[in-house]
Amino acid sequence: MADIEHFLDRNRAWAAGQVEKDPGGFQALAEGQQPEMLWIGCSDSRVSPNQMMDLSLGEVFVHRNIANQVVTSDPNCMSVVQYAVEVLEVTHIVVCGHYGCGGVIASFDPPGQDTIQLWLDHIRRVSRRYQDELADLEEEARIRRLCEVNVVEQVRNLADTDILQAAWQAGGGPTLHGLIYGLHDGRLRRLCHQTGTGDLILDPPTSPGL
Ligand code: CO
Numbered sequence: 001m002a003d004i005e006h007f008l009d010r011n012r013a014w015a016a017g018q019v020e021k022d023p024g025g026f027q028a029l030a031e032g033q034q035p036e037m038l039w040i041g042c043s044d045s046r047v048s049p050n051q052m053m054d055l056s057l058g059e060v061f062v063h064r065n066i067a068n069q070v071v072t073s074d075p076n077c078m079s080v081v082q083y084a085v086e087v088l089e090v091t092h093i094v095v096c097g098h099y100g101c102g103g104v105i106a107s108f109d110p111p112g113q114d115t116i117q118l119w120l121d122h123i124r125r126v127s128r129r130y131q132d133e134l135a136d137l138e139e140e141a142r143i144r145r146l147c148e149v150n151v152v153e154q155v156r157n158l159a160d161t162d163i164l165q166a167a168w169q170a171g172g173g174p175t176l177h178g179l180i181y182g183l184h185d186g187r188l189r190r191l192c193h194q195t196g197t198g199d200l201i202l203d204p205p206t207s208p209g210l
Contacts, residue, residue: 029057029058033058033061033088034058034088035058035059035060035061035088035090036059036090036091036092037059037060037061037090037091037092037093037094038060038061038062038063038080038081038084038085038088038090038092038093038094038174039060039061039062039063039064039093039094039096040063040064040068040070040077040080040081040093040094040095040096040154040158041062041063041064041068041094041095041096041097041098042064042065042066042067042068042096042097042098042101042103043064043065043066044098044101044102046098046183047096047098047181047183049062049094049096052181052186052188053188061080061083061084061088061090063076063077063080063081065077065119066102066103066116066119066120067097067101067103067104067107067119067120067123067150068095068096068097068098068101068150068151068154069119069122069123069150069154070095070154070155070157070158070161071122071157072157072160072161078161078163081093081158081161081163081164082163084174085163085164085167085173085174086163086167089172090174091174091175092174092175092176092177093158093174093175093176093177094176094177094178094179095151095154095155095158095176095177095178095179096151096178096179096180096181096188097147097148097150097151097154097178097179097180097181098147098180098181098182098183099143099144099147099180099181099182099183099184100143100147100183100184101147101150103119103120103123104123104143104146104147104150105143106120107120107123107124107127107146108127108143111124123146123150126146126149126150126153127146129149129153130145130146130149133145133149134146147180148180148191151178151179151180151191151192152178152191152192152200152202154178155176155177155178155192155193155194155200156200158176159176159194159200164176165197168196168197169197173196175193175194175195176193176194176195176200177190177192177193178190178191178192178193179191189206190203191203
């Protein structure tokens, strides 16, 4: 097991490398941020937005939780969304799921009263909404499909918030995108999008290449 010094050493080496590449970089970042994107993704250690989109510090505002859920009663997620929309005025909000999501897989377990199980109840509600379609699939395909439709439903939840509705009605507001990431190939694919108060648009299906 790595000790904390290992991580602090890595940080020192990284910071020194950054200064070498761009001596004024940290000073510029310290003055403020102007990211164009809010990313709402899964906490999974393999799904890091800066690395996956090859972005630098300052380019993406981030909220992550188990199974990339947008729960309107969650003050953590909602305050991130409000700040991104009203203060940062981001032009894109991404909700990104990923195939093989442990949270989505665990939602097939029987419900329980502990914190994680209660959190997964939100995915169980998505499952029920798509139960006819999911019931016809083999287990692996069912998990993949639930990973996908979970993203679509979280984008719907986001679009329904007062924060987005108010921003769109005022004539601004970001475009929402539902993406899914393949752990197996490093690729992001778009599942749906919504611009303004119109309907959510499903994108043509692309092969997950599994
Ligand atoms: Co996950």
